[in-house]
Every structure is written in structure tokens, then in C-alpha cells.
Amino acid sequence: MAIDSGTKEQSHKEHRSRQSGAKADKKKRDTSQNGKKQNPKAFAFSSTVKAKRLQSRSVEKEQRRLHVPTIDRSYGEQPPYVVLVHGPPKVGKSLLIKSLVKHYTKHNLPEVRGPITIVSGKQRRVQFVECPNDINGMIDAAKFADLALLLIDGSYGFEMETFEFLNILQVHGFPKVMGVLTHLDKFKDVKKLKKTKQHLKHRFWTEIYDGAKLFYLSGLIHGKYVKREIHNLARFISVMKFHPLSWRTAHPYVLVDRFEDVTPPEKVRLNNKCDRNVTLYGYLRGCNMKKGTKIHIAGVGDYSLAGMTGLADPCPLPSAAKKKGLRDKEKLFYAPMSGLGDLLYDKDAVYININDHFVQFSNVDEKGEATNEGKHEDVGVALVKSLQNTKYSVDEKLEESFINLFSRKPNLLSNAQSDGKDTYESREEIRMIEPLEEYQSREAIKGDGSAEESNAEDSDGSESESSDKNEAARKDASDQDANLKDHLKEHVEFHGGRSRRKVIFGNDLDHNDMEDSDFEAEDDGDDNNDDDIQASSGSDSEEDEDVHETDDEIGNIAKWKESLVERTSSRQTINLMQLVYGKSTSMPTTSINEHDSSVDDESDGDDFFKPKGEVNKKHGGIEGGNWNIEDCSKFTNYSNLKDWKEEKLREGIRDRFVTGDWSKASQRNQAAEAKVLDDDAVYGDFEDLETGEKHDGNHTDDASSDVNHKEDDLAKEERRLKKLALRAKFNAQFDGAESSEEELESKHEGKSGRDQSKESGYFDKLKDEIELRKQMNIAELNDLDDATRLEIEGFRTGTYLRLEVHDVPYEMVEYFDPCHPILVGGIGLGEENVGHMQARLKRHRWHKKVLKTSDPIIVSIGWRRYQTIPVYAIEDRNGRHRMLKYTPEHMHCLAMFWGPLAPPNTGVVAFQNLLNNQI
Numbered sequence: 001m002a003i004d005s006g007t008k009e010q011s012h013k014e015h016r017s018r019q020s021g022a023k024a025d026k027k028k029r030d031t032s033q034n035g036k037k038q039n040p041k042a043f044a045f046s047s048t049v050k051a052k053r054l055q056s057r058s059v060e061k062e063q064r065r066l067h068v069p070t071i072d073r074s075y076g077e078q079p080p081y082v083v084l085v086h087g088p089p090k091v092g093k094s095l096l097i098k099s100l101v102k103h104y105t106k107h108n109l110p111e112v113r114g115p116i117t118i119v120s121g122k123q124r125r126v127q128f129v130e131c132p133n134d135i136n137g138m139i140d141a142a143k144f145a146d147l148a149l150l151l152i153d154g155s156y157g158f159e160m161e162t163f164e165f166l167n168i169l170q171v172h173g174f175p176k177v178m179g180v181l182t183h184l185d186k187f188k189d190v191k192k193l194k195k196t197k198q199h200l201k202h203r204f205w206t207e208i209y210d211g212a213k214l215f216y217l218s219g220l221i222h223g224k225y226v227k228r229e230i231h232n233l234a235r236f237i238s239v240m241k242f243h244p245l246s247w248r249t250a251h252p253y254v255l256v257d258r259f260e261d262v263t264p265p266e267k268v269r270l271n272n273k274c275d276r277n278v279t280l281y282g283y284l285r286g287c288n289m290k291k292g293t294k295i296h297i298a299g300v301g302d303y304s305l306a307g308m309t310g311l312a313d314p315c316p317l318p319s320a321a322k323k324k325g326l327r328d329k330e331k332l333f334y335a336p337m338s339g340l341g342d343l344l345y346d347k348d349a350v351y352i353n354i355n356d357h358f359v360q361f362s363n364v365d366e367k368g369e370a371t372n373e374g375k376h377e378d379v380g381v382a383l384v385k386s387l388q389n390t391k392y393s394v395d396e397k398l399e400e401s402f403i404n405l406f407s408r409k410p411n412l413l414s415n416a417q418s419d420g421k422d423t424y425e426s427r428e429e430i431r432m433i434e435p436l437e438e439y440q441s442r443e444a445i446k447g448d449g450s451a452e453e454s455n456a457e458d459s460d461g462s463e464s465e466s467s468d469k470n471e472a473a474r475k476d477a478s479d480q481d482a483n484l485k486d487h488l489k490e491h492v493e494f495h496g497g498r499s500r501r502k503v504i505f506g507n508d509l510d511h512n513d514m515e516d517s518d519f520e521a522e523d524d525g526d527d528n529n530d531d532d533i534q535a536s537s538g539s540d541s542e543e544d545e546d547v548h549e550t551d552d553e554i555g556n557i558a559k560w561k562e563s564l565v566e567r568t569s570s571r572q573t574i575n576l577m578q579l580v581y582g583k584s585t586s587m588p589t590t591s592i593n594e595h596d597s598s599v600d601d602e603s604d605g606d607d608f609f610k611p612k613g614e615v616n617k618k619h620g621g622i623e624g625g626n627w628n629i630e631d632c633s634k635f636t637n638y639s640n641l642k643d644w645k646e647e648k649l650r651e652g653i654r655d656r657f658v659t660g661d662w663s664k665a666s667q668r669n670q671a672a673e674a675k676v677l678d679d680d681a682v683y684g685d686f687e688d689l690e691t692g693e694k695h696d697g698n699h700t701d702d703a704s705s706d707v708n709h710k711e712d713d714l715a716k717e718e719r720r721l722k723k724l725a726l727r728a729k730f731n732a733q734f735d736g737a738e739s740s741e742e743e744l745e746s747k748h749e750g751k752s753g754r755d756q757s758k759e760s761g762y763f764d765k766l767k768d769e770i771e772l773r774k775q776m777n778i779a780e781l782n783d784l785d786d787a788t789r790l791e792i793e794g795f796r797t798g799t800y801l802r803l804e805v806h807d808v809p810y811e812m813v814e815y816f817d818p819c820h821p822i823l824v825g826g827i828g829l830g831e832e833n834v835g836h837m838q839a840r841l842k843r844h845r846w847h848k849k850v851l852k853t854s855d856p857i858i859v860s861i862g863w864r865r866y867q868t869i870p871v872y873a874i875e876d877r878n879g880r881h882r883m884l885k886y887t888p889e890h891m892h893c894l895a896m897f898w899g900p901l902a903p904p905n906t907g908v909v910a911f912q913n914l915l916n917n918q919i
């Protein structure tokens with residue numbers, strides 16, 4: 001009792017809720033939110049301003065989504081998507097592929113050699129390829145990759161390889177790109193890790209586009225990456241959407257995943273260096289390939305095919321695989337070069353591969369001894385297992401078979417591999433012994449050489465992008481040329497037993513300081529070395545001087561940046577003036593001059609150039625009448641220009657933008673029709689600007705152009721109706737699958753109830769039309785028998801092809817390296833001819849020296865890469881081409897060179913040096 005009474009009497013201190021501090025703030029926030037709106041979605045449009053903003057934002061998003069529909073020419077089953085794993089040496093490329101293969105197939109991949117095809121889902125296969133660490137390999141890889149995984153050593157930072165590869169990618173059509181940070185376990189400090197991650201992410205975004213996916217692989221568990229992280233990465237790969245790239249949809253290509261030498265052995269015996277016959281195997285991609293198409297083997301040359309056969313798919317989709325027997329399990333992977341796959345018969349050889357889990361034995365380990373996990377191993381199994389390792393030509397196998405069968409000698413390939421390793425190790429040793437000399441000599445090479453390699457050029461045709469993000473990426477890349485990437489510097493250093501080419505960003509110096517605290521001793525030395533590199537390279541360009549300044553005085557960064565920014569901005573204005581107004585101001589004056597007096601303005605006295613002047617005049621005459629051309633700047637009548645500084649004028653067009661009030665638009669359109677009929681002067685009205693028509697005294701022109709417009713419209717309408725009729729016919733024929741889709745769409749549109757839905761409807765209609773045409777083609781082809789179909793259509797994309805090529809140089813066989821994928825591209829009509837080509841070209845900002853006319857360069861264009869001698873020129877204002885001895889600074893110029901022709905709008909990249917000096 002006493003206790004009870006005691007407790008009753010005891011007064012506890014009352015709980016006082018916090019009045020200030022983080023907790024109180026949070027509570028306030030919560031209560032205020034809860035109090036105001038319990039269901040934020042239900043009150044989304046409580047404010048009209050907000051509603052308007054939301055609406056315009058969604059419209060903007062919708063608009064951004066729209067792009068000209070690309071025509072997908074792939075008719076057959078989708079071939080496996082190529083996932084390219086790229087990165088500087090020793091960053092973990094092989095390990096990532098092994099981990100991913102393990103994730104998908106539950107099999108351990110002994111080594112990564114050549115493309116590895118795996119089934120990643122019911123409807124999807126992917127082919128993993130490790131990108132070789134040399135420029136040639138990177139160029140080829142950029143041409144066939146559907147998704148590039150850029151591996152970056154997080155503990156070290158960006159290396160030049162990544163940026164060089166990105167530049168190549170930009171030119172050859174930008175496929176999807178994802179970044180993967182590895183070696184993050186080397187960070188001991190969590191804060192530093194976080195900061196570095198953030199920093200690298202933003203740097204990555206600057207290079208690609210904001211929001212580009214970057215994965216973090218935090219470390220290794222049992223020598224493999226963490227399962228969960230690999231699982232996430234695999235999920236992303238499995239669901240990723242790939243857009244067809246324009247060059248590839250117009251050209252068939254094969255990424256070779258199996259290669260055989262089928263030269264008659266007798267011929268080789270007589271002459272070891274005779275031309276060889278080879279067979280190349282791989283999935284057909286891009287578009288259909290007809291018989292008789294010429295091919296280009298990257299790095300080898302153009303050939304006509306001696307034979308082309310379609311084989312059974314070695315790794316079919318689960319949905320497509322027809323099970324032949326009960327034990328016929330689905331084959332989930334195919335990697336003949338890595339020694340994975342299944343039983344395969346073809347003309348040249350028979351391959352027997354048995355999955356580990358069927359026979360319960362492991363592969364041969366490194367020492368060449370079999371570690372038996374299975375209960376018992378019979379002779380048959382041993383035989384089959386030894387056969388597993390033979391995957392070279394028949395003659396080679398005949399020579400080696402008895403050794404392989406009975407003595408368990410490690411095969412030639414593994415020998416070669418280990419030899420390679422040995423040489424590498426010995427090279428490392430040499431470096432360790434003589435680090436200084438080696439280092440300095442390498443610096444000297446790379447100060448010039450490696451920058452030369454990255455001598456990427458912009459081209460006209462680089463706009464052949466399909467995905468918005470990719471476009472954004474390119475835009476970003478070009479936009480930020482001036483301000484961000486100019487600061488990017490290569491820094492060669494000896495790190496972790498090998499020379500690495502670190503990327504240093506001008507605006508990241510402070511960050512580097514932060515990072516450097518970890519590796520202080522090293523980097524102090526490196527700073528000095530950096531100066532040395534600059535000195536040794538001996539370049540005396542302005543930029544380099546600037547860089548020297550920064551290296552000398554880090555405190556002056558701001559000033560240095562100021563001067564750079566000023567300079568770039570001043571340059572930009574000049575360029576802009578030239579680009580936007582330069583011609584517009586000059587053209588009218590020249591044409592006026594020509595009209596006024598027949599004296600040539602610039603080429604006066606020079607009879608040679610007179611005809612050109614006349615051509616110019618003609619141009620002026622033709623264009624003068626054409627008021628509807630897009631580039632109105634050339635014919636600006638200054639008296640008609642509106643003064644956009646006037647508030648009233650600006651107010652007048654406010655509603656023409658997404659943020660404006662659109663209800664007026666419909667009224668205005670009605671009014672506009674009336675106005676056109678009306679002969680009253682409408683000068684100064686904004687209708688003029690929108691339609692691009694000018695009403696200054698050319699009423700008759702306007703009227704006639706209007707009539708033309710109307711006629712055009714009528715024709716268009718007629719065509720549209722025809723198409724609709726066709727479509728209806730098609731729908732009636734083919735069980736109305738599309739119409740149901742359409743209904744859904746229309747329902748959706750009705751729901752959204754916006755004007756913009758019409759536009760997206762148009763977009764969808766365009767897409768539908770393309771699809772319709774495709775379906776009609778397929779329907780038409782389905783009626784044909786197989787042989788005729790093959791004749792007309794060619795081999796369909798996704799077919800596993802065997803290509804036989806005769807008389808290739810013996811070096812192709814001799815130096816064949818499974819780690820260096822072979823790309824075979826189909827050549828279009830007209831592309832097999834040689835001739836002069838003209839390309840727009842700009843010296844890359846990393847290339848320190850100007851390029852000189854007649855200095856040989858190596859050009860990569862289309863599937864090809866070849867050496868040629870360019871002549872640089874620039875187009876003067878009067879349309880003449882003036883030869884340049886050297887390329888101009890920060891400007892495009894023209895390059896004329898001789899070589900196998902490529903279609904217009906093809907991306908071009910040129911290199912001065914392709915030496916593989918990057919290890």
C-alpha cells in the first residue's frame with residue numbers, strides 16, 4: 001500500500017515537446033502538410049496557376065518525347081543485343097562479364113574470349129563482348145555495340161580511354177551507354193567514397209547527359225562482384241530499350257563469334273603464307289543481307305562472299321526453341337571462342353560441349369589438371385572433355401588430337417595465353433627495374449601520340465540519332481566543348497605497376513586536392529611530372545600556356561578561368577555572328593552590288609572567278625523569288641523587322657508559347673483564314689512570322705503561294721485518305737489487332753482531352769503507317785516459297801550466318817585474336833567504288849598540333865578504316881573553296897580525300913596514329 005500511495009503521489013516531470021530544433025521542424029512540416037492536404041493527388045489542381053504550369057510542363061515533356069519515327073528494318077527474330085564492356089586495362093572488364101554470365105546462366109566462365117551469347121529473358125538474348133584496349137578495337141567496337149558499359153576505376157578516376165571511346169561513339173552513332181564504377185572497396189573513408197561517387201557521377205553526366213545511369217560495384221566477394229549489385233545491373237540490361245541507329249539499320253553487319261580457317265591443308269603445307277579461305281559465323285544484324293552483297297572485314301578489306309548459309313540458331317530464344325526430346329534442355333549460352341556452348345555440326349567441324357551440371361565435372365583448372373567433382377569419370381567423358389578444348393581448324397585438330405586425347409596437354413591457345421601473360425609480366429618487370437627511363441620515354445610518346453589518337457572530328461552526319469537522350473548527349477558534348485572539356489587534360493603516370501592515362505579536369509582541381517590527400521606522396525610528384533610532360537611535348541599553343549599557368553599557381557585558378565571564359569565567349573560571339581548573321585548580311589550586299597553594277601566585289605579583275613560570280617547571281621535570282629525557304633535570314637528586309645525590344649510586341653506573341661493561353665490560338669486561326677482572303681494590309685501582324693511568308697508588297701506572290709499551298713494540302717489530304725483506306729483494308733484482313741490498339745489510343749486521347757493529343761496522334765499515325773507498310777511487306781513475302789523469298793528478301797536479321805570468304809591474307813589467320821572481335825559489314829551499292837570525298841572536319845580539342853594538308857591520316861567512316869591524304873579547305877563567302885595548309889583553330893573546315901566512298905551524312909573520325917601504345 002505504502003508503495004502504491006507513494007507512486008500515486010510521485011509527480012513525474014511532464015513531457016515537454018520540443019519547440020525548436022530538427023525534431024520540432026519535422027513535426028511542424030508533417031502537421032502542416034497533413035493539415036492542408038491529406039491526399040495531395042486529390043488536390044492537384046487547387047490552384048489554377050499551378051494547374052497551368054503542370055499542364056505546360058506535361059506538354060513540354062510530351063514534345064520532347066516526340067521524334068521522327070525510325071524505320072526498323074529488322075524482319076526476323078531480334079538478334080542478341082551486343083553489350084560491350086569497355087574500360088581501361090585492369091579495371092575489371094573480364095570479371096564483370098564473368099559475374100554477369102554467372103548471374104544469367106549459373107555457370108562459371110573460365111575466361112572471356114570473343115562474344116558470349118546468353119539468354120537473358122523469354123524474349124531477349126544478349127551478347128557480351130569485352131572491348132580490346134587498342135584504338136582499332138575500340139573503333140570497331142563502337143560500330144557494333146548496342147549498349148556500352150563504361151567501366152571506371154573509382155579509386156583512380158577517369159582515364160583517357162573512356163573519353164576517347166566516348167568520342168568515337170559519338171561519331172559512329174551513339175548507342176546506349178551506362179557507367180560502372182569499380183574498385184570502390186579501396187576507399188577506407190566512407191565520406192570520401194561518397195564524395196568521389198558524387199563527383200564522378202556529375203562528371204559522367206557532363207560527358208553523356210544529365211541522369212545517365214551510373215552503377216557502383218562496391219567490391220568483391222569470393223573474387224566476384226556482389227551478387228545483389230550484379231543482379232541490379234542485369235535487370236537494367238534486361239529491360240533496356242534499344243533504338244535502331246540509322247547507319248546500322250541501312251547496312252547489314254555480323255559480329256563474328258566463331259572463326260575457322262578452311263584453307264585446304266595441302267595448300268598451306270606448300271606455302272605457309274598463302275592466301276587463306278576462312279569461314280565467319282555470327283548473327284546477322286542491321287538489315288537483311290541479300291546474296292551477292294559485298295562485305296568489308298574491318299581491318300582486312302572488301303571481299304565478295306564465296307558462300308553464305310543460314311544455320312540453326314545455336315542459342316535460340318526459349319520461346320523459339322523447339323524441344324526435340326525430353327532431355328533436350330534449353331541452351332542458355334553460346335560462346336565458342338570461350339569454350340562454352342553445345343553440340344554443333346556444320347560443314348567444317350563438329351563441336352561437342354557438355355554443360356558442367358549434366359556430367360558433374362569441372363573444367364580443367366589453371367595447372368591443366370582436372371579437378372574431379374563428379375563421382376566417377378569414364379573414358380567417354382574424358383574424351384568429350386578433351387574434345388571440348390579443341391576449337392580450331394580441322395587440320396590443327398588432326399595434328400593435335402592425339403595429344404589432347406591422351407596426354408592432357410594444355411591446348412595451344414592456353415599456351416599462347418600464358419605466353420602472353422609471361423611477356424606482359426616480363427614487361428612489367430622491366431618497368432619495375434627501370435621505372436624512370438621507361439616512364440619518361442613513354443611520356444614523350446604519349447604527350448603527342450595519345451592525344452593524336454583522340455583526334456575525333458565532328459561531321460555533318462552525326463545527327464542520325466534516334467533516341468532523345470542520345471541526342472541530348474551529343475548536344476551536351478558539343479555544347480560543352482568550349483567551357484568544360486577544354487579544361488580536360490591527359491596526365492600520364494605510373495600507377496599500380498603500369499602506366500595509366502588519367503583525365504584531369506581544369507575545373508576539378510580543388511576536387512583533386514580532396515582526392516589527392518589519399519595518395520599525397522604520389523601526386524605531388526605527379527604535378528611536377530605534369531609540367532614535364534608539357535615541357536617535353538614542346539607545344540607552344542595558347543592553351544598549353546594556360547595550362548602551365550594553372551600548374552604553376554593553383555591559387556590563380558579563378559583568374560585563369562576568367563581569361564578562358566572571356567576568350568571562349570569572345571570566340572563564340574564571332575562564330576555566332578558568322579553562323580547566324582555573317583551570310584545574311586553579306587549575301588544581300590553582294591547581290592545588291594552585283595545588281596547595281598556588274599563589277600565583281602571580291603574577285604574583281606580576276607577573270608578566272610567570273611563564272612562563279614555569275615553563279616552566285618543566279619542563285620540570288622532563284623532564291624530571290626522563293627520566299628518560302630526556311631532560311632529567311634538571307635533576304636532580310638530590315639524595314640520589316642520587328643523591334644522585339646518593344647514590350648507590346650512581345651506581349652502579342654506570348655500566347656504562342658507553351659506557357660501562354662492557347663484558347664486564343666483557335667480564334668486566331670479562324671481569323672487568319674479570313675485575313676488571307678482579305679486584301680487589307682496585314683503588315684506588322686505576327687501571322688507573317690509564323691508562316692514564314694512576307695507580305696511586303698508581294699500580294700500576288702502570296703496569293704499564288706497560297707494557291708500552291710492549298711493544292712499541296714489537297715494532294716496531301718488525298719494521299720492521307722488513300723493510306724487510311726489501305727489501312728482499313730489491312731485491318732479487315734488481319735484480325736484487327738491494330739484497330740483494337742487504336743481504340744485504346746483513342747480512348748486514352750479522349751481521357752486526356754487536350755489539344756496536344758492531336759499532335760501525338762499524328763506521331764502515332766506516322767508510326768502506324770510505318771508498321772503498316774512493314775506488315776504489308778511481310779504479308780506479301782509470306783506468300784512466297786522459301787527459296788524465292790530468300791532471293792528477294794535476303795537473309796533476315798537475327799539469322800545465324802556462316803560466311804565463307806576466300807583469299808584473305810594469311811595474317812588474318814595468323815594474328816587472329818579471339819579477344820579482338822571481327823566485324824563484318826555489308827557494303828551498300830555505290831559504296832564499293834573509290835573516289836574523292838568531302839567531309840566537314842574539326843581538329844579535336846585534345847589534339848595539340850594543327851593538322852597539315854597532305855599529312856596522312858587514318859579515317860574511320862562507315863565500316864571502314866583506312867589511311868588517306870587529306871587536303872584541307874575552307875569555303876569562302878563567295879562560295880569558292882580555298883585550300884588551307886593547316887586546319888583552323890576551333891573551326892570546322894573541309895577535308896577532301898580519296899578513298900572508298902561512303903554515303904552522305906556518315907560520321908567520320910580521323911586519327912593520326914593508331915599505335916597500340918596504351919597498355
Ligand SMILES: Nc1nc2c(ncn2[C@@H]2O[C@H](COP(=O)(O)OP(=O)(O)OP(=O)(O)O)[C@@H](O)[C@H]2O)c(=O)[nH]1
Pocket residue numbers: 087088089090091092093094095096133182183184185186217218219220223
Ligand atoms: N579490389 C577490387 N579488385 C577488383 C575489382 N574489380 C576487379 N578487380 C580485380 O582487378 C583485376 C583485374 O580484373 P580483370 O577483370 O582481369 O580486368 P580487365 O579489365 O578484364 O583487364 P584486362 O582484360 O587486362 O584489360 C582482377 O584481379 C580483379 O580481381 C574491384 O571492384 N575491387
